[in-house]
Amino acid sequence: xxxxxxxxxxxxxxxxxFYICMIVAVGLASLMTISNxxxxxxxxxxxGKMDSNSILLSFINPxxxxxxxxxxxxxxxxLDISNGTMKNIIARGFSRKQVFISKYMTTIVGATIMFAVSxxxxxLTCIIVGSNFVALDSNTLSKVAVYYVTIIGLTSFYSLISTxxxxxxxxxxxxxLTSFLAPGILTLVDVLLKLKKGxxxxxxxxxxxxxxETMFAIxxxxxxxxxxxxxxxxxxxxxxxx
Numbered sequence: 001x002x003x004x005x006x007x008x009x010x011x012x013x014x015x016x017x018f019y020i021c022m023i024v025a026v027g028l029a030s031l032m033t034i035s036n037x038x039x040x041x042x043x044x045x046x047x048g049k050m051d052s053n054s055i056l057l058s059f060i061n062p063x064x065x066x067x068x069x070x071x072x073x074x075x076x077x078x079l080d081i082s083n084g085t086m087k088n089i090i091a092r093g094f095s096r097k098q099v100f101i102s103k104y105m106t107t108i109v110g111a112t113i114m115f116a117v118s119x120x121x122x123x124l125t126c127i128i129v130g131s132n133f134v135a136l137d138s139n140t141l142s143k144v145a146v147y148y149v150t151i152i153g154l155t156s157f158y159s160l161i162s163t164x165x166x167x168x169x170x171x172x173x174x175x176x177l178t179s180f181l182a183p184g185i186l187t188l189v190d191v192l193l194k195l196k197k198g199x200x201x202x203x204x205x206x207x208x209x210x211x212x213e214t215m216f217a218i219x220x221x222x223x224x225x226x227x228x229x230x231x232x233x234x235x236x237x238x239x240x241x242x
Contacts, residue, residue, distance in 0.1 A: 001102065004094050008106040017075045021068040022114045026121045029059045037129040051132045052123060053140040057120035062150040062210050064109050064119055069111065070175035077103055077162035078171045099117065100236040104159055104229060111155040115148055118169060123192075138223045142214045149221035150210045156228035166239065183207060 012018060017172060033055055050058070058064070080086040080099070089099055134145075160170035161178060186202035195201065202208055210218040 001094075001098055004098055004102045005105060006088070007089075008102045009109075011079055012076060012106050012110050013112065015076055015079065018072055018110055021072040022036075022117055025065060025068045026059070026118055026141075029064055029118065030121060030125045033058065033125050034129055037131070051134045052126045053134055053136065055126050055129075055131060056119065056122040057140065057143055057147070059118045059125070060144065060147045062147055062154060062207060064118075065114070065151050066154060066179050066207055067176075068114075069151070070158055070179050072110065073107055073155055073158040074156075074162050074171035074175045075168055076159065077107060077159050078166060078168040081166050082168040096236045096239065097233055100163065100233055104156070104232065107155055107159055108152060111151055112148075115151055143210075145216055146210045146217045146221070149218050149225075150206060153206045153209070153221035153224035153228075156225045156232075159237075160228040160232045163235050163239070179207075 033050070036050075080089060080103070086099070090096070123133075158175045158178075161174050165171040165174050183202065183205055186205050187200075190200040190202050193201075203212055204220060206220065206224050209217045212220070213219075
């Protein structure tokens with residue numbers, strides 16, 4: 001199992017899409033923060049005067065990561081099948097369950113690295129724009145925890161979708177469609193069913209989770225993680241390798 005995990009990590013750090021998604025995500029967040037600060041200085045409007053906590057939360061916001069996670073997870077999780085190495089892995093005595101777990105663990109680590117890099121770059125951007133550095137208060141720390149759990153929940157869910165579709169092109173399309181359509185469809189269902197605000201279905205969607213209360217949001221994220229992992233193992237055990 002250790003050899004398999006090492007193999008997956010080598011694949012991860014060789015994957016160009018991993019670095020591209022991480023760089024673009026951090027770059028866009030930095031550009032947006034710098035642009036807001038510049039606009040504020042030019043117009044005397046205080047839209048860019050954010051402290052370090054505000055900038056941090058804008059960098060690690062799950063909405064910022066969603067589109068990049070779909071690309072990263074879909075391309076990495078289907079890599080073994082797309083490049084034809086899956087049969088060789090199975091032929092070496094590794095079970096489908098072991099393959100799924102190793103890919104899942106590596107994918108989670110990759111998402112964590114993206115999260116950590118964004119965390120660090122938020123403070124570098126603070127220096128560039130000259131924002132005030134403030135201590136991490138309890139409210140900010142709770143949001144950081146919620147954002148991280150939500151991002152791991154998203155990563156897990158897209159891993160499940162990629163397991164179902166198997167092929168990189170199909171996984172990428174399926175993950176992107178889910179990202180774009182699911183929130184709108186669930187909101188439409190809420191409207192059609194005339195559900196009250198506190199009882200809406202859409203608030204259980206993973207990308208909406210971080211807008212809920214801290215414990216509720218964390219519970220939703222954990223549910224997505226656990227269910228995606230369990231269902232992913234079940235599906236991968238019954239997947240035919242072509």
